[in-house]
Amino acid sequence: MGNNQIKNSAWQLKASLNTNVDDSRAAIICVDDEPVILSSLGEQLKRSLGQRYEIELVDSGAEAIALCAELVPEGIQIPLIISDQIMPEMMGDELLIKLHTLYPDTLKILLTGQANADAVGNLVNAAALYRYVTKPWDETDLILTVEEALRRYQQEQQLAEQNQVLLEVNQKLAGAISLLQATLEATADGILVLNESGHVINYNQKFIDIWGLPSKTELDRDQILTLILAELTEPYANSLKARYAQDNSPQFNSLELKNGKVLECYSQIQQLQKQTIGQVLSFRDVTEHKKAQIIIQHQAFHDSLTDLPNRTLFDRELAKALNQAQQENKMLAVVFIDLDRFKTINDTLGHAIGDSLLKSVVERLKSCVREKDIIARWGGDEFTLLLPEINCRDDATAIAKRILSALKPEFKLDKHYLHITSSLGIAVFPDDGKDAETLLKNADIALYWVKEKGRNNYQHYTFRLNSQAHELLSLENSLHYALKNQEFAIYYQPIVEVYTNKIVKVEALLRWQHPDLGIVSPNLFIPIAEENGLIVEIGDWVLKTACAQTKVWQNMGLSDLIVSVNLSARQFYNNDLVQTIRQILRSTKLSPDCLELEITETATMRNTNLAKQILSSLQQMGISLSMDDFGTGYSSLSYLKDFPFSTIKIDRSFVQDLSFDSSNFAIINAITTLGAGLNLQIVAEGVESEQLKNLLKTLHCNYMQGYFFSVPLAVEQATDLLLKYLGNQA
Template sequence: HSPTPPLSQLRVPISIDEQLWGYIGFEDYRQQRQWSSGEESILIAMAASIGGALKRQLAEATIRYQAYHDLLTGLPNRTLLNERLSLALETAHKHRNKMAVMFLDLDRFKTINDTLGHAVGDRLLQSATQRLKSCLRVDDTIARWGGDEFTLLLPEINGIEDATKIAQRIIDVLKPAFDIEGHQLYITSSIGIAIYPQHGQDAHTLLINADAALYRAKAEGRNNYQIYTPAMNSQASELLELENSLHQAIQEQQFVVYYQPQVNVNTGEITHMEALVRWQHPQLGLISPKTFITLAEENGLIFAIGTWVLQTACAQNKAWQDAGLPKVRIAVNLSVRQFQQPSLVETVAQVLQETKLAPEFLELEITETIAMQNVDFSRAKIAQLQRMGVRIALDDFGIGYSSLNYLKKFGFDTLKIDRAFVRDLENDPQSAAITSAIIALGRGLNLSVVAEGVETVEQMNCLRSLNCEEMQGFLFSHPLSAEEASQLLVDNFRSQIANFRLNSICHLK
């Protein structure tokens, strides 16, 4: 360019879809002049040609980007992840480096989608993505594999410890609440880890083994990471087979409800019966809920199973009342997806109406994790159920969020002390101190306090000394069939009558 401005110039805009991108023109530094229509036509043609070329380049770039990226999160997609994985494997093989592949699943994300809608779910995915990216190194890749599942590629690691540090960092970074459109949302993650070369030397094997480790992390209760072991492949296939059997189990009514009593140790009276579902598998025998509830939640079968358990338990309690036995409350556990189900209140009302059980004889149990997934939603749901007359118990208290502030806000009726504290009561002063504090807290808030997992006389006596009256555990009874539970209630009733008569005679004397 000349240091002096041109004496005459002609400029034509370059536009793409009516958006200005720049100019093309002629300049004359020697004289002022009139530009001819021919010169102007040349510029117009050149501008149109350049604009068309730029538009094609942008379209091609957009197509390339969309082919290799997830549009919602902006992360690499499967295609780009697979390409980077192939390159990373070549480099690792050439330089004898270790590398890691990780599968990550956002726990219970589907529940949020189901209850609050996909718009909130999409915002949550975008926010979670930003937190996940903050945990990675510069050369690491995180890709959206699909839905709420992500894949991580960690090239050039020193060993398993490097991968587990990042996995723990991810678990920790997701713990704080997400504020999405006025909702306080909590999510956790399950992570499966496979290391090159010991867990696989090709992309397919590493991905399969990381996925098997993810399956194991979910089976272990979620919110954890697992490193691949060869045994996990058979475990993953067993879980898949079990998941397929669940459909048949519902159709053939293979589920059965057992009942475990809750006892007032001062009076000897049974106050509650907790309904516990079991799966009577034709080949595998009795399967505990720990094994199949997670699977049922993932494939949506939990709604049918949960409604059946609620119906069965309420009908059984009404049958006990109709038989003239003392009236006890029936306690039924709710899973995450059950509680978040929009129609839960209507379902409970319908079951109570059909079984003719009065609402005050039903207690629904939820965990801290369930309550804290969406605080506002949970508070409203609990209030609706309580207005109906149903009681709400906070199960496994002490191992989750345990915020005194939210405990007051939710307005629970009952606190159930987690068995982990009860188990260590005799030998661990900290467990005893925590248990004592929970009991005092519950009493201060006018809540019923129940100790779970009581297995020894020493534990019972220790709890009594801390002013805990209601207990549940193997010391009093294992879970019983409906027939066995009926007999226990009959025996307990007779015992109460005998004690009443004895006390009356002693009083007369």
């Protein structure tokens, strides 16, 4: 071959190396028999590729074949065909195999509702599939796949044209090597070219950079394969070695390097006249993309706040643990954990404090479990524990006790000292359920029962709890309609100054007259109302009704009568409490100094700073404040002197069995002495006999309440009692 022939061949090679798909004369064909999906696919492709490619939409395989036959003679290239698998007249794999026979250069992507092994296998066997994408797809991932396919198509077109030119000019076009190298250097991928014997004959700078190899001037080509294989982790090194012995179809793999990098590797065997002349491998650094995928995967199965497994991951782990327990004949436990009255803290102090508290709780929970146990955030203030491989119920009990103990110390968060307790429901495999759904349901039933019994405890599931839980659920449903159906009533019990026998106050006590169950104990329905939030609406009704009734009595001549109304913890920390009480007093025309509000000691200790603010606001309105059930909670004297209480009510548990030689006698004596020192009224609850009355008088307890004086009375009976008292006073 003469110099002119070599020169002409070199220019021909240069032209082939710079060949790209003419975007203005290229089309992407989409095939799907469902118009909505086809339209959506078309819109997504047009948004990203519509300026460079024509996006053709057809709804059947026959139309796709006809369209290709129309476009190709017009010189319009078809770099990519995307087809659905399930279509009525011609399935997607059948269509793509036919099109591959007609247009082998066109890349094909199969859309399928699931990883259809048969369809994908047919296409792979026919070398007719570039990639399959499962439905529903992520638009970003789909566009990345399509753009990669288009780049691949361009590369394959370049490689095909290079082979043709190289066949014509053979190896005498030495000058063409520099042009080829320029093409290699221009690509964003690292390129490695091997001859038919597997020896390195070419590579670009990007390849050096990706693999972190010595500079090209220092690199021995014979060492390249050894160096890159040494960088690979197993089994990827063996996978790359095996590539030399594979068939001629293109290969696409992901490789992991020892330095943590992740590379995508595409390899293509090069042939001339059916003879292998070498292999081209392209490498792309996808480390950051893989990291992003790992983060997304982690976020899909973990709670964003606590980084604990979420419900989805817990369900998976529970299924695995149950399978193992069944095979090995072992026990496991599922524990539901609910943070008692967490919502009150969250609503009053804000979500930032609530979130910090949750994270602090999680740290304490982690200290209570074994390494193989799983803690998951079930949602809100609920957590679940999976305790695999336990020997007996006592193992689960021990962990439950550790959790109760771990949460007992106060939490210091942003200048707030918070106390929180937990309720735990436990279900054990196989006694309490042999499948995940039953175990979770029964653990939840046990938890529900703990909360109904007063919280801050644990409960193992028993069959007895099931029927009781259904009864409580039915009661809760009825509670939602009780106020609307006027099933509530207020009873009044007098508080007496014992030295003068004067009725100084009446306490308003809520009663529920259920249409089927009769009178329902407040101890049963008030915790339910507190839990579901109905207590705020019910409490407002009690306040308004009691204030209105007191005003009626005052108009009847009982001008100095005071009504005492209980506030629940949830009602106390409600943001609108002070404003609501102000409106009620205004609407009922009751003077603030004729209203006393009773707040339990436990409620005030939940958030002492906020409690002090609320109590001070109420006191400034002229309302009297009473600490209810004193002695049953924290009995913190240091806090008591800082709160604006005017009355302390001694809980009936100290009064019922009172005698001169009992420890309760000393306790009440201490409380009355304390009250005198702080200028507080002391009211003893639960006085049911004259003996108790006289005993309490010796302790200088001047105010009493109980059945000895009067049972709680309906409005009519209370009115009669008060009028009788008024007449006696006259």
